[in-house]
Each structure stands twice: as structure tokens, then as C-alpha cells.
Amino acid sequence: MKRSTRAVTSWRAQVKCLVDDGLILVTGAAGQLGSVERTVTGLLLDRGFRVRAMVRREDERAVSLRAAGAQVVVGDLLEPGDVYRVVRGCGRVYFGMSVSAGYLEATVTMAAVAREAGVNALVNMSQMTVSEMSIQNTTPSHHQRQHWLSEQALAWSGLPVVTIRPTMFLESFLQLAAPSVRNRDRIELPFGRGKTSPVSAADVAQVVAAALADPVPHLGRIYELTGPQSQDLDGIAREFSDALNREVT
Numbered sequence: 001m002k003r004s005t006r007a008v009t010s011w012r013a014q015v016k017c018l019v020d021d022g023l024i025l026v027t028g029a030a031g032q033l034g035s036v037e038r039t040v041t042g043l044l045l046d047r048g049f050r051v052r053a054m055v056r057r058e059d060e061r062a063v064s065l066r067a068a069g070a071q072v073v074v075g076d077l078l079e080p081g082d083v084y085r086v087v088r089g090c091g092r093v094y095f096g097m098s099v100s101a102g103y104l105e106a107t108v109t110m111a112a113v114a115r116e117a118g119v120n121a122l123v124n125m126s127q128m129t130v131s132e133m134s135i136q137n138t139t140p141s142h143h144q145r146q147h148w149l150s151e152q153a154l155a156w157s158g159l160p161v162v163t164i165r166p167t168m169f170l171e172s173f174l175q176l177a178a179p180s181v182r183n184r185d186r187i188e189l190p191f192g193r194g195k196t197s198p199v200s201a202a203d204v205a206q207v208v209a210a211a212l213a214d215p216v217p218h219l220g221r222i223y224e225l226t227g228p229q230s231q232d233l234d235g236i237a238r239e240f241s242d243a244l245n246r247e248v249t
């Protein structure tokens with residue numbers, strides 16, 4: 001766990017007490033199966049918070065969020081007017097969306113709106129890869145750069161931010177690995193000799209929900225979330241072999 005030094009003292013002095021901030025906004029709330037955002041919405045509702053769940057379209061996922069008790073709003077994170085409409089009235093905001101070409105634009109739009117709307121805490125979903133990046137050491141991955149630049153922009157914004165940097169979600173890893181394990185008893189993923197330590201999206205959601213429920217102790221902090229051990233694909237293949245009782249390489 002790291003603490004970002006800049007801007008911590010200025011807003012900590014300003015944010016005296018966040019008791020009732022009204023609604024909590026969760027973006028990307030429709031998510032996919034096992035998604036962090038859907039789980040966060042459920043955890044907050046279970047704790048009695050009022051949650052505004054932002055979705056991109058009205059579909060069965062929106063219906064199920066509404067049935068769970070969330071106030072569902074439809075909008076596009078790339079449209080400033082939409083973002084203002086969904087953020088207004090929310091003291092705390094979770095910001096996350098699929099990494100795509102407009103990710104940085106969406107982050108900057110959210111930052112501009114959150115400043116204007118006077119948001120008291122913004123929990124930003126980032127990635128563990130950002131921990132290894134700097135001006136002299138970025139990455140050829142456009143997606144990972146979007147996250148690094150997004151964190152930079154949020155730091156400049158002066159907003160009270162909590163940064164979540166998970167490794168790959170276990171659920172995403174399993175989804176990607178499953179077809180070749182099922183059909184060829186092999187994990188065929190482009191990791192080379194690299195190591196990874198997938199973390200459960202359910203665990204990440206618990207951390208996000210805790211930060212949203214009581215943000216003050218977490219403001220300015222960066223939480224790096226990993227699974228229990230970092231290993232290469234050979235190590236992970238051994239775990240698959242043990243679990244499936246057949247050899248997976």
C-alpha cells in the first residue's frame with residue numbers, strides 16, 4: 001500500500017466529516033458476469049446506502065439493478081452532459097469502465113464534472129501495471145498508458161481520490177484460459193515468462209465498497225490488490241492440474 005503525497009493534506013483539511021453524502025454513484029454498474037461494479041452496488045445496498053447505478057443501456061441488467069434497489073440511470077461516460085446528470089447529487093463516486101480508446105477522455109470528463117459538482121470522494125479503478133510505470137518507463141500497451149495518464153490527470157485535479165490497483169481479475173483469467181484448458185489441456189495466453197497473481201473480483205469489490213462506505217481514512221491512498229502468490233503460467237498450470245486431476249501445461 002502506498003500513499004500519494006501530493007494534495008493529501010489540502011483536501012484532508014477540507015474534508016472534515018463525511019457522514020451523509022446523499023447518493024453513492026457507481027459507474028459501469030451493469031458490468032459483466034462477476035463484475036466488480038455490480039458486486040459493489042449490491043454490497044452498498046446491503047449496508048443501507050442509497051446507490052445510483054450508471055449503465056450504458058436499458059437492458060435486463062438494468063432491470064435487475066433496479067430490482068435490487070438501485071436508482072438506475074442510463075448514460076455515456078464520454079458525454080459530459082450525461083456525466084453531469086449522473087454525478088449531480090452524489091457525494092461519493094466510484095469510477096470504472098471498460099478500458100477502451102476513450103478511457104482517458106472519460107476520466108478527464110469525470111474529473112471536471114466531479115470538481116464542478118463538489119464530489120467528496122472518488123474511488124478510481126486503475127490497474128496494478130501502473131505501479132511499474134513512470135515517465136521514463138511507460139509501456140507499449142495503449143490500454144495501460146490510458147490508466148497511467150488517467151491517474152496523472154486525477155492527481156492534477158486535486159480531487160479527493162482513492163486509487164484501486166488490482167492485478168488481473170481471477171474471473172477474467174479463468175474466462176480467457178478456459179477454452180484451451182477445456183479443449184487441449186493447455187493454458188494458451190500471451191504471458192511469456194511473466195508472472196501474475198490474479199485477484200478475485202469479489203475481493204476487489206469488498207475493498208471498493210469499504211472505501212465508498214467510509215472514505216475519509218482512505219483518501220489519497222493507493223491500494224494494490226493481488227492474489228495470494230505471484231507465479232508464471234507453469235505454476236498456474238500446476239494449480240489447474242491439481243484442481244482438475246489431469247495434466248494441464
Ligand SMILES: NC(=O)c1ccc[n+]([C@@H]2O[C@H](COP(=O)([O-])OP(=O)(O)OC[C@H]3O[C@@H](n4cnc5c(N)ncnc54)[C@H](OP(=O)(O)O)[C@@H]3O)[C@@H](O)[C@H]2O)c1
Nearest residue numbers: 028030031032056076077078096097098166167168169172
Ligand atoms: N478485468 C480485469 O481483469 C481487470 C483487472 C484490473 C483492473 N481492471 C480495471 O477494471 C475496470 C473495469 O474493467 P472490466 O474488465 O471489469 O470492464 P467491463 O466489465 O468490460 O466494463 C465495465 C462497464 O463499463 C461500461 N462502459 C463501457 N464504456 C462505457 C461508456 N462509454 N459509458 C458508460 N459505461 C461504459 C460497460 O457497459 P456495457 O456492459 O454496457 O458495455 C460495463 O458495464 C477497468 O478500469 C479495468 O482496467 C480490470
